[in-house]
Amino acid sequence: MKIIILLGVVTAVLGYSYDDARIKGDFVPLDKNNDGDLTLDELFTYFLAGDENGNGKISLREFADGLRPGNYSQDITRAAYEFYDKMDGTTHGFLDPFTVLHLFKLFDDDNNQKVSLGEFLKAAREIIQISAHETGVTI
Numbered sequence: 001m002k003i004i005i006l007l008g009v010v011t012a013v014l015g016y017s018y019d020d021a022r023i024k025g026d027f028v029p030l031d032k033n034n035d036g037d038l039t040l041d042e043l044f045t046y047f048l049a050g051d052e053n054g055n056g057k058i059s060l061r062e063f064a065d066g067l068r069p070g071n072y073s074q075d076i077t078r079a080a081y082e083f084y085d086k087m088d089g090t091t092h093g094f095l096d097p098f099t100v101l102h103l104f105k106l107f108d109d110d111n112n113q114k115v116s117l118g119e120f121l122k123a124a125r126e127i128i129q130i131s132a133h134e135t136g137v138t139i
Contacts, residue, residue: 030042030046039113047097057096
């Protein structure tokens with residue numbers, strides 16, 4: 001379920017003022033071994049935990065269930081979900097392990113197979129700008 005935290009970056013940003021401290025708060029639980037870096041394995045572990053029915057896909061309902069309860073409107077949740085759904089260039093109607101892979105590549109700025117907090121923050125800022133533009137949400 002905690003991969004939803006990572007996937008929820010857009011939702012969070014669309015739902016409240018952008019704040020580095022809050023994004024850092026989303027990073028910490030994803031860093032399972034507390035080494036200061038996220039690995040693809042850590043992200044896949046959390047993705048699988050969010051897949052409530054075990055079909056290898058995250059539905060809109062599973063995505064919404066993984067968010068902080070009551071913090072986001074349905075419109076904001078759907079906009080974030082749709083942003084992630086089309087990361088690979090195709091809209092499928094679900095998030096799958098390829099979504100995690102695309103997201104990891106986006107975050108791993110130096111291609112060292114790890115995502116530092118600095119890379120996470122930088123990518124989150126870029127995602128915020130793109131998603132705000134695409135959804136028409138003012139940040």
